[in-house]
Amino acid sequence: MSNLIYENKVKEDVFDSKLDDQVAPELSDVILKKAPKVYLDPREFLASTYLTGSMKSLVNEITYALNQGKGITLGLFSLFGGGKTHTVLLLYHAFTNPSLARQLGLEVPDNVKVIGIGGKDSRTAPSPIDVLMEDGIEIKTLWGYIAKKLGKYDIIRKYDEDQISPPKDKLEELFKGEKVLILIDEIVFYLSRVRGLKTGNNFYEQCLTFFEILASVSTNLPVAVIVTVPANLPEEKSKEGGLLNFIPEPGYEEVTEALVKRILRVGKVYRAPIETAVDLANVLIKRIFKEINNEVKRRVIEEYQKYVDEFKDYVIDKADLVDTYPFHPLYINLLKNLLEGNRHLQGTREAIKITRIVIRNIWENKPTRSLILPSDISIKDNQIRLLLLKDYKNYDIVADTIIQRSKGLDIVFLLANYIFVSTYYKQLGLDPGPLITALPDSKEVVTSVLDPEYLNSVGKTPADVKDILDSISSTSKDVEMVIPYLISDKGRYWVTFFADPKTICEKEASKILPSDVEKELDEKILSLAEIPIDDIQKKKRYQGGRLLKLHRTVVRNLSAPVDIDEPSYYLIILGTPICRDCKDDEVKNKARDIARRFIYYTSSGKAEKPRKYSNTIVLLFSSQGNNEDKIKDYVRRYISCSNMNVDPYYSDKATRDVAKKILDDYVRGLEGTIYNQIFQYFDKVAYPYGNNDVNIVDLKSSGKTLLQQVEDTLVEESKIMMSDSFNFDTLKWLLQNINIDITNGTFKVENIKEMFYTNPSLPFVPESVLLNAIKEGVDRLEIGILNGSKIYYKKYGGLSEFTINDSSIIYPPQIAAEKEIEELSKEETVQLEDGVLKRYYVLELEGNRIPISQLRREQDWLEKFKAGEIKLVEEKIESGVEIYAEPDSIEGMKGETKEVKLIVRKIGNFNSKVYLSSTLGELSVKEGVPDFQASLRITLDHDTDVVVTAKYENKEKQTKIHVRVLQTVCEKYVDEVSKDSVITEVDIVNTTDLKNILPKLNSSIIGKKSLTGELTIEEPDKKISLVIKPNGSQINDFITLLSPLLSYAGLRAKVSGNLKVKVEEFKGLSDEGVKNLNELLKGQVIKINVKVC
Known part of the structure; x- marks a missing residue:
C-alpha cells in the first residue's frame, strides 16, 4: 500500500461536474422537493453532514428556547462566508424529523411546526410582485405565507391583502398555542427586489417592520426565528458606538444593514455554522470522501513530521495535518482566507465546488501526491480561474504570466500559484504598506509544497525549495527565473497587477539598436x-x-x-x-x-x-x-x-x-x-x-575570469608552464627538442627568450620563470653567466648576487669555470714592515687546500672545482724570499730534456744573497740577490718530484717540480672514426636520448659487446627515482628493460649517469656505422676509444 492520496475513496458524485452547482441547493428547492436526493432524504442528508460545534450549539439553543416557551430570534452570520444555507437545511430536516435527529445525537423536541422561507423563490416567499396562489387564496406577503402554513390565514388576511405588517398582538394571536421554527434564508435578495416597489404603504419598509415585530414576539412565545444574514462577522466581533461590526456581501450592503438593525434590536447574533478551519476541513472531508484510509493517514503524518523536524528553519513547525488530512493544512487555510478575502465567492458552497474540481483534476492527472496541496487550487484550471477572478479581471495577465514563465517547472508554478491565490484579492501595489505583515512569508510558501511523496519525486528538500522561491521573486539575481508581477520585500511575498518596473523596461527593450x-x-x-x-x-x-x-x-x-x-x-x-x-x-x-x-x-x-x-x-x-x-x-x-x-x-x-x-x-x-x-x-x-600548426581544445571552466579560464586550460595542456612546472631541467629538455644544447654553447639570454616567442613547439613561459630557470642552471653549475666583463659561475664569499637580463651571455660550464678561475687566480699583496700580507683564493676539498691559481693543473679539475668550496686566504709572510717554478709539473718520453723557469723574489726589505740547489738537473744560476731568475734543465728518466731549495740567512724555501714519464699508449680517444678503426670502448656521455643511442651503437659496431655503468631516471612531479646498473648485460636486453621504465616515468623524466659499451670481440663497422658514430661524436653524445698500435 502506497502513501498516495489515491488510497482514499472519493464519493462518486464528485466526479460528476454537472452536480457542482447543486452542492448547496436553496431552502425552497428542498421544501418544494426540487433538490437532489441527498438533500431531500433526511437520513442521507444528516449522515453526510459534518456537525460542527456551532451547529450542535444552535440546535440545542433552539430546542431549549422552544421547551421554555419563550422562543428566540437569531441572525445567522458567517465567519468566512460559508455554511448558512446548509445549516438551515440541517435545522429543517432535524426539526421535521425529530426521532431521526435524536438517533444522531441531536436533542430535538416533537411537534414543532417548521416553516421555511426561501427568499429567491416566490413559492416560499410571495410578494406583491410574485403572488402565490394556494387553495384559491392570493398570498402577497411573508406574513400571509406564514399564516397560511399555520392554517390561520384569516387572522392575517386583511394585512396580507393590504400589504401592511400586522401589529404585535395579531402575530401573538397567530402563534398562540404553537411551537414554531421559522427558517428564513436569502431574505436580503427578497428585500432588494421589493425595495423598488411603488406602493402606497412602502412594502419594503413594511417588511422590515414585520421582521422587527416578529423578533419581539419570539421573546414571549415558543417561536424560533432563524434569519440568515449575508455578511461575515470577524473572529473578534466588537461594537463601536453600540453598532455591531460586520462585513456585508457586496451589492446588498444597505439592505443587510437595515435588516440586521431591525432583527437585532431584540434578537441575537449567531456566528455560524463553520467557525474554524478545522470545521471547514471536516465539512470538505465529509462532503468529498466516502472513506479515509487511516493507515495511510498515519504514515503520511509521520513522514510530514519528519520533514518539519529536520527542516524547521524552512517550514512552519506547527501543523494541523491530523485534523485536515488528506488536505494539506494550508489548503484549508487558503480556502478560508479566500472566502474571507474574496467577498464575491459564495461561501462554503464555492469552497466545496472548488474542491470538487481540484479532486477531479488530481484523480484524472495522477500527480505524485500524498496530500491535496493548496496550489492544487490552480489558476491553470479555467473553472477555478473563472471563480477566483470573476471580479478581478486585472489579474488575468498576472495569471497568464505565471503560467507562461513556469512552463515545464512544476515546483515553480506551485510556489507562484500559491502566492497568487493567497494575495491577489488584496489588490496590492508595489508597496503593501501595513498589510505586509499579513502576507505569506518564505516558511509559509515553502510549507505550501511540503508533501513527502511530492518532494521525493522531484528530488527536492525544503531548503532547495527555499532557493527556488528566492530565484523567482523580484529580488532574485537569476533573471531567467524571475516571474514578473511577483513581488517580495522584507521576507514577504505577493502579486500585483500593476506593471512592475521590470515589465515596463522589458517592453522597451525591443527598441535598443x-x-x-x-x-x-x-x-x-x-x-x-x-x-x-x-x-x-x-x-x-x-x-x-x-x-x-x-x-x-x-x-x-x-x-x-x-x-x-x-x-x-x-x-x-x-x-x-x-x-x-x-x-x-x-x-x-x-x-x-x-x-x-x-x-x-x-x-x-x-x-x-x-x-x-x-x-x-x-x-x-x-x-x-x-x-x-x-x-x-x-x-x-x-x-x-x-x-x-x-x-x-x-x-x-x-x-x-x-x-x-x-x-x-x-x-x-x-x-x-x-x-x-x-x-x-x-x-x-x-x-x-608543433610545426606552425594550431591546437583547438575545450575551455576549462574553473577560473573566475575568462583570462583565468584560458590560462588554466593552457596550463592543463602544458602550453603554459609556470614556476611549479618549469625548472632548468625542463628548459634543457625543451631546447634539446629543437636541437639546442644550452649547456654546450654560448647563447645570449635575449636569444633564448626570443626562441620561446617564435617557436610554436615551445610553451608559453613567463619571463621571470625563464630567467629563474637559467639562474637555477648557474646554481647547479651546469652553465655560467657573463654580465659585462664579470663571470658568474661558482659562488664564493664576496661575490655579489647577480641578475640576468637580455644582454647576459650563457657560457658552458668549462668555459665559465676557466674564466672564473682566471679571475680568482689573481693575488693581492700588501707590503708590511716585517714582511707581506698575501690574499688569494683556494679550493677546499676533502680536507685539502688547492690554490685556485694551480687548480687547472689538477686531474679532473672541473669536477673538483664544482665539488669544492672556494675560500679567501690571508697569509702573512715574514721578510725573506719566495721561489716559484714555471711550470711546476712536466711530462715527456724517457730521455727527453725539459727546461723549467725558477723565479726568486724578495719579501719585505730583504737584500741578502740567496743560494739555489736542486735534487735533479742542471741550474743556470746558483746564487743571486732577489729578485732574479734561473733555469733548470731536467732529463726525464722516471717519475719523481724534483726539489729546488733557496737558502738565505740560515733559512731556506723550497718548491717542487712534478716529473712524469709517459708510457707508449696503444689506445686513445678519437674525434672521428673510419671504416678501418678498431673500437675497444664507447663512453656514452649524454644519456638524454638513450632509446635512440643504444640501438644505433648496437647496429653500428659488429661484434660481441657488453654494457656497464650506472643510470638514474628521475621524475620530480611523480616523485620517482630509479637507479639501473647494467653489469655486462647485452645491449638488446638492456633496451628491453629500459623502454617501459622510460614510458612510465614520462616525457619530462631526467636521465643521467655513465654507461660504457665494452667491445669484447670487434668484427668491424656496418655500412651506416661510420656515419652514425661520427654524428654521435660530433654531437658530443659519445667518446670512442680505438687501437692505435
Whole structure:
C-alpha cells in the first residue's frame, strides 16, 4: 500500500461536474422537493453532514428556547462566508424529523411546526410582485405565507391583502398555542427586489417592520426565528458606538444593514455554522470522501513530521495535518482566507465546488501526491480561474504570466500559484504598506509544497525549495527565473497587477539598436576577461592574468587578423561564433583555418604578412554561439532597464522607492546573468602548436575570469608552464627538442627568450620563470653567466648576487669555470714592515687546500672545482724570499730534456744573497740577490718530484717540480672514426636520448659487446627515482628493460649517469656505422676509444 492520496475513496458524485452547482441547493428547492436526493432524504442528508460545534450549539439553543416557551430570534452570520444555507437545511430536516435527529445525537423536541422561507423563490416567499396562489387564496406577503402554513390565514388576511405588517398582538394571536421554527434564508435578495416597489404603504419598509415585530414576539412565545444574514462577522466581533461590526456581501450592503438593525434590536447574533478551519476541513472531508484510509493517514503524518523536524528553519513547525488530512493544512487555510478575502465567492458552497474540481483534476492527472496541496487550487484550471477572478479581471495577465514563465517547472508554478491565490484579492501595489505583515512569508510558501511523496519525486528538500522561491521573486539575481508581477520585500511575498518596473523596461527593450547591444556586450566580455563577477559589481579594479595580456578589442571580423606582433603573450577574444548552424566537421575545419590566420599572420595595411613572434597569440571563441541570441536579449533588457526612470510611472514616493529597489535588483541580476551566459558562450581555445600548426581544445571552466579560464586550460595542456612546472631541467629538455644544447654553447639570454616567442613547439613561459630557470642552471653549475666583463659561475664569499637580463651571455660550464678561475687566480699583496700580507683564493676539498691559481693543473679539475668550496686566504709572510717554478709539473718520453723557469723574489726589505740547489738537473744560476731568475734543465728518466731549495740567512724555501714519464699508449680517444678503426670502448656521455643511442651503437659496431655503468631516471612531479646498473648485460636486453621504465616515468623524466659499451670481440663497422658514430661524436653524445698500435 502506497502513501498516495489515491488510497482514499472519493464519493462518486464528485466526479460528476454537472452536480457542482447543486452542492448547496436553496431552502425552497428542498421544501418544494426540487433538490437532489441527498438533500431531500433526511437520513442521507444528516449522515453526510459534518456537525460542527456551532451547529450542535444552535440546535440545542433552539430546542431549549422552544421547551421554555419563550422562543428566540437569531441572525445567522458567517465567519468566512460559508455554511448558512446548509445549516438551515440541517435545522429543517432535524426539526421535521425529530426521532431521526435524536438517533444522531441531536436533542430535538416533537411537534414543532417548521416553516421555511426561501427568499429567491416566490413559492416560499410571495410578494406583491410574485403572488402565490394556494387553495384559491392570493398570498402577497411573508406574513400571509406564514399564516397560511399555520392554517390561520384569516387572522392575517386583511394585512396580507393590504400589504401592511400586522401589529404585535395579531402575530401573538397567530402563534398562540404553537411551537414554531421559522427558517428564513436569502431574505436580503427578497428585500432588494421589493425595495423598488411603488406602493402606497412602502412594502419594503413594511417588511422590515414585520421582521422587527416578529423578533419581539419570539421573546414571549415558543417561536424560533432563524434569519440568515449575508455578511461575515470577524473572529473578534466588537461594537463601536453600540453598532455591531460586520462585513456585508457586496451589492446588498444597505439592505443587510437595515435588516440586521431591525432583527437585532431584540434578537441575537449567531456566528455560524463553520467557525474554524478545522470545521471547514471536516465539512470538505465529509462532503468529498466516502472513506479515509487511516493507515495511510498515519504514515503520511509521520513522514510530514519528519520533514518539519529536520527542516524547521524552512517550514512552519506547527501543523494541523491530523485534523485536515488528506488536505494539506494550508489548503484549508487558503480556502478560508479566500472566502474571507474574496467577498464575491459564495461561501462554503464555492469552497466545496472548488474542491470538487481540484479532486477531479488530481484523480484524472495522477500527480505524485500524498496530500491535496493548496496550489492544487490552480489558476491553470479555467473553472477555478473563472471563480477566483470573476471580479478581478486585472489579474488575468498576472495569471497568464505565471503560467507562461513556469512552463515545464512544476515546483515553480506551485510556489507562484500559491502566492497568487493567497494575495491577489488584496489588490496590492508595489508597496503593501501595513498589510505586509499579513502576507505569506518564505516558511509559509515553502510549507505550501511540503508533501513527502511530492518532494521525493522531484528530488527536492525544503531548503532547495527555499532557493527556488528566492530565484523567482523580484529580488532574485537569476533573471531567467524571475516571474514578473511577483513581488517580495522584507521576507514577504505577493502579486500585483500593476506593471512592475521590470515589465515596463522589458517592453522597451525591443527598441535598443543591435549596434548598441553589441557594444555593451563587448564591454561586458572585456570586463569579465580580467575581473571576477563579484568584483565587477563591487566596482573593484581588474586583476588581469598571470601571463596573458588582453587584446582590448573584441574581434568580430573573422577575416582580418589583428595587428599585434611583439614578444608578449596575448589573448584575443573573437566575439562572433565560428560557424552558426554548422555540422561538427564544418566547425572544426573553419575554426582551424581562422585560428591559423589569427595566430600566424598579422595585418599590414590591407594585406597580411607572417607574424614574426609566431608563438604569442591565443584565441578564445565560441564554436557555434548556441546562446548568442539569449545573451543579446539579456543585454538589450539590461540597457533598457539601466536607462529607465521610474518617476513618470509611479506617483507616490513610497512606491517609487520600492520600484527603484526592484529595478536596481533586477539590473544587477541581469548583469550577473549576462556574465554567466558569457562564460557559457565561450567554449574553445586555440593556440600555436608543433610545426606552425594550431591546437583547438575545450575551455576549462574553473577560473573566475575568462583570462583565468584560458590560462588554466593552457596550463592543463602544458602550453603554459609556470614556476611549479618549469625548472632548468625542463628548459634543457625543451631546447634539446629543437636541437639546442644550452649547456654546450654560448647563447645570449635575449636569444633564448626570443626562441620561446617564435617557436610554436615551445610553451608559453613567463619571463621571470625563464630567467629563474637559467639562474637555477648557474646554481647547479651546469652553465655560467657573463654580465659585462664579470663571470658568474661558482659562488664564493664576496661575490655579489647577480641578475640576468637580455644582454647576459650563457657560457658552458668549462668555459665559465676557466674564466672564473682566471679571475680568482689573481693575488693581492700588501707590503708590511716585517714582511707581506698575501690574499688569494683556494679550493677546499676533502680536507685539502688547492690554490685556485694551480687548480687547472689538477686531474679532473672541473669536477673538483664544482665539488669544492672556494675560500679567501690571508697569509702573512715574514721578510725573506719566495721561489716559484714555471711550470711546476712536466711530462715527456724517457730521455727527453725539459727546461723549467725558477723565479726568486724578495719579501719585505730583504737584500741578502740567496743560494739555489736542486735534487735533479742542471741550474743556470746558483746564487743571486732577489729578485732574479734561473733555469733548470731536467732529463726525464722516471717519475719523481724534483726539489729546488733557496737558502738565505740560515733559512731556506723550497718548491717542487712534478716529473712524469709517459708510457707508449696503444689506445686513445678519437674525434672521428673510419671504416678501418678498431673500437675497444664507447663512453656514452649524454644519456638524454638513450632509446635512440643504444640501438644505433648496437647496429653500428659488429661484434660481441657488453654494457656497464650506472643510470638514474628521475621524475620530480611523480616523485620517482630509479637507479639501473647494467653489469655486462647485452645491449638488446638492456633496451628491453629500459623502454617501459622510460614510458612510465614520462616525457619530462631526467636521465643521467655513465654507461660504457665494452667491445669484447670487434668484427668491424656496418655500412651506416661510420656515419652514425661520427654524428654521435660530433654531437658530443659519445667518446670512442680505438687501437692505435
